[in-house]
Every structure is written in structure tokens, then in C-alpha cells.
Amino acid sequence: MQGRSLYIHIPFCRSKCPYCGFYSISYNEDPARAYVDILLGQIERIKEDISTIYIGGGTPSALPAYLLVKLLRGLKRFTGDDVEFTVEANPESLDREKLRLFCDEGVNRLSIGIQSFTDEKLQKLGRIHSAAEAINAIEISRKAGFENISIDLIFGVWGEAASDWRAELKKAARSPVKHISCYSLTYEENTALLAAKEAGNVLPLDGEAVAEMYEYALDYLPGQGFEHYEVSNFAGKDHRCRHNLNYWDNDPYIGLGASAVSYLNGIRTTNVPDIGEYIKRARAQKDPAGSSEKLSDMDRAKETAAVKIRTKEGIDFGWFGEKTGFDLCGLEEEALPALIEKGLIGYKTEDKNTIGIRLTRKGFLFCDAVSSGLL
């Protein structure tokens, strides 16, 4: 059996980006040291085999080298050629020393939060790195020996023209990366960006302009060797992100750290999104979960449909039945005809047989609505 996926949340950033809805705080050495020690204890207690590790955040590379070494060494027993081991990094906190230690400690995939290759857009987004630092981060990662590099890009920023986005994608496709994630800017609850929008200080692009940018990525990147394999993700040959594929298969995963989510034995637990409380609970040997939810078999099956539909392959009826014990057409007897009628999903055929469903091109544009429709 394939091993579990392990996610570790590092909730530190050098500064808070105004659009960010993730749990993160400014780096502070004392809680960071305590936090890493607690994570090491939790890692030691993992009994399962692990097939993918993803250290995300926040900004894992915001940790100083000595804490990163400690954390990575604690994960040593899980690493190996067949384990995908990703660390997220941001350009301003990635340097040769950290790259060397990532390589030495078994990290084999880097996900760099580039977001944009233009200074003006980076400033609008409140990012603290420059375009030159973004390019440099990719270059030094390659030189350090990383072949499997992923970058994140944001599109649909207010004032952004379609031609600006096309130029960004061109730069991304020509850079030595193997994976590109493209996210449209969203206005999340409790963020400074949403407040700015509500105060009338930011005028979001209209939906049509944003959709046009997304469609350009759909058309352009595959021609540059990046297969569109999930709503927001494009991969070079054999470089799909295995960790995220596990999520989209709705397979179990272990989440460690403040705000991290675990999904084991049909129970979803979300850790408290507060590092002080997380440390306090761990020291008192209390459960770090702030909430937990036991999903019924039917809820699990519907969730599987809602996440798997995001992938290029969509959902095969046979796969779905084997995985969940439910017949997809029976389970979604109201939702499927409605989504097909709206042109958001279509049937997959093989040898003239209908074998499953998948998103249509229009469906990719409205994927969140499709997923909600299946829940």
C-alpha cells in the first residue's frame, strides 16, 4: 500500500502579504525553537509509512538554517528517492546555504513563491522580494542541484493587462522550472486587501478579464511543455506534484503544526490556528486539534467527487466505485444532469463506452461552483 502524505505547517513569514488568508505570523526565535522541538516529537511518533512530505506555510525558508537542519534531520527516516519531499521557499529568504542543506537532507522538490516577475505587481501584492530576486531564486536553486522546481504565479491583479500576464507566463515558461501553479487573486475574509477593496482603494479586475487571463494560460503553457493537469497546475513531463495528487484522490494525510489539517480514518481534524496555543497544548500533552469532524461514508464519497473533479482526468466511474463504494451517477443523480446541462462537465468515453466525467473548458473556469454542486 502506498504510504501517507505528511504536511508540516511553518507559520512564520518575514512580513504579512495583504491578500494572504493563511495562518502566519512574523518570525520570532523563541516560539520558533519551541515549535520545531514540538514538531520533532510529533514526527518521531509517526508510525505510518510516508510517501510524500510537504513543508509549507507561512514561509518555511524564513526559519534560520540551524532550525531547518534540525527539522529536516528529524524527517530523515522518511526520506529516499521514492519519497517526494517538497519545501516551500520565498525568494527573500532563500540562499545558497539553505539550498545546500535542503539538498543534503533529502529535499527533492522546491516550491518557490515567485508570484510575479515584475516589480510593480510584486509591490501591489505587498511582496517583499523584487523581480530580480525572484529570477535569482530560481537560478541559485538550479545551480544547487534542484531539478524539480515549482513556482507560484498570481494573475488578475487590479490594473494588470492581459499583455502583462502573457509576458509573465512567457518568462515562467522560459525559466528552468518544471511546474507552474497559476492562481487568480482572491479577496479573502479578514485580509487587508479585502478591507482596501471595501474602502474603494482597490478596484478589482472584472471577471471576464480574469477569465481571459486564465484561458490564456490554458492555451499557452501546454504548448511550452507544461501539461494542464489540475485547475491551477501545470507540469512538465513526469513532474506532477504527487503530494497534491493525493489530496485530489481524497487519500488520507497527516498534518502537523498550527492550523494544519489531518484526514485519517474518515475524520478531519484542524489544529488550532495559533502558535502560542499549539505550543501550550503540546506541552500539556493535549490534543492540538481545534475542531474535528467525522464524515459519513456518503459525505466522504461526495468530497472525493468534489476534489477529484478538479483534475484533468476527472472521475472514472470504476475508480470512484472502488474507492468509495458508491455509484457516482446514483450518488449525484441531481447534480450531474444539472452540471452537464450547464456545460460545466461532460462524459468521458473509451471505445464508445462512457467511463466517467470530467470538467469541460467552461467547467475549469467555474470549478469551485462544480465542486460545490457535487458536495
Ligand code: SF4
Ligand atoms: S509569504 Fe505567503 S504565507 Fe506569508 S504572508 Fe505572504 S502569501 Fe501569506
